[in-house]
Amino acid sequence: MPAADAGAIAVAAARQAQLTKPAGSLGRLEEIALFMAGWSGREIPALDHLQGIVFAGNHGVAAKGVSAYPPEVTVQMVGNFHQGGAAINALARTCGAHLTIVPIDLHRPTQDISGAPAMSEEECLTALNAGAGAVDPRADLLFVGEMGIGNTTPAAALCAQAFGGGGADWAGRGTGLDAPGVARKVAVVDEALALHGADIRDPFDALRRLGGREIAAMAGAIVASRGMRIPVLLDGFIACASIAPIAAAEPDITAHCMAAHCSAEGGHARLLAHLGLAPLLHLAMRLGEGSGAAVAAQLVRSALAAHAEMATFAQAEVAGAL
Known part of the structure; x- marks a missing residue:
């Protein structure tokens, strides 16, 4: 690299x-x-071409009650992105980013990770390639975000598989779960780790068994950016979790990355420590969508102006x- x-x-x-x-x-x-x-x-250096990409995918594990919102919100929010009405649209306009929206097979949720691999090898490879293909080689800086109801659960599972611990160490409130909801999420993560742990051979297998389409796509975009020498602003817990399996095996993979912020999701600070990244901002954000990275992009503009x-x-x- x-x-x-x-x-x-x-x-x-x-x-x-x-x-x-x-x-x-x-x-x-x-x-x-x-x-x-x-x-x-x-x-x-200049920041003439700032690209933001929001990847979206649906998760079968959402049926386990691991999110405060129903699964149909993923499709509805993608429509909101296209209409320019979401937080990321406003923040992208403010920081001068060209925003790309990439929904991936929203009509086909991944499998419930507590009972089966999230994706087949072909599905995971397709998602990785979708992420890599969405990166504009002209970009001076990239940030990636996501939309996928329930996706903090696979993100927690990926972190636990990569860096150790169990559901209680990595699963948080997500979009606003109550205590029983968090307990359900912890149990689902532990079930997924017990089911898949012994069969995970490499980072690709971790992503396909425990991840999701939008999560794999973010990993694909981050790795592709390294090959193109495009620096990356990592957003919150889920964006950082997407690269966790690869970073556990190849710590240098995030050398071209800056952590935009430390989110309010409990596992994010611990994850950033494992990645060796110090966040630029602490704003108690937990929205996803690339929103924290879009805010941090304005710091990059200020740094380059000075x-x-x-x-x-x-x-x-x-x-x-x-």
Whole structure:
């Protein structure tokens, strides 16, 4: 897999050292600028083409009462996305992102993971390819989001399989479950792990047995972006869980990723620690859709503006540090 351009990072860091500010005074904005320089291969990176992709899929496990919303909401929200009326539409417009909506076989929910593999090998491969194919190779930065009622349950199962623990360690309230609902979710995750655990041979098998179409598609998009040297803003718990099986086997796979935020879903902070990613924002968000990443994209724009537009000490005729 491609690595960040160390030469571009070094030149960008040298520029940062000459800008009219105390060294390090812009904190993580400086880190973002260097990160973007490394993956763009340019001293002064631009954000001319920001892409957001929302993948949608339906889950058979939703019938187990693991969500506060009925399964038909997935299709209804996809319609809302297309009409421009969802939170992600507003946030994408605000941050200047081109938003792509990719529903995947919404008329065919995956199998209930507590009783069968979520997908066949062919279905999982189709979803992975749908994710990879949705990435625009012209993008300077990508964020991925999802819509799928019940999908925090397979996300919790993927995290447990990848990094250890059980349902109680990874399953949270999702879209607003009450205590009995969380208990049902914990039980379903544990049943899925018991059923599939011994048969999971590799990350692909984890995704097909425990995941979902939109989850596999996000993983496909993230991996494809690495091959294209496109940096990625990871959204919340489910987006990060999509890459968990691969990251457990190949920790470097997220080198081109930044964590947009730490969501209010209980397992997200633990997952980010396993991924070695420090979130840019803590806003208690738990919507999904790529919403947290769209907000964080504005931080990236701010970081690149400061990096590109500030004068150097020499240009401004300002004395540097003693």
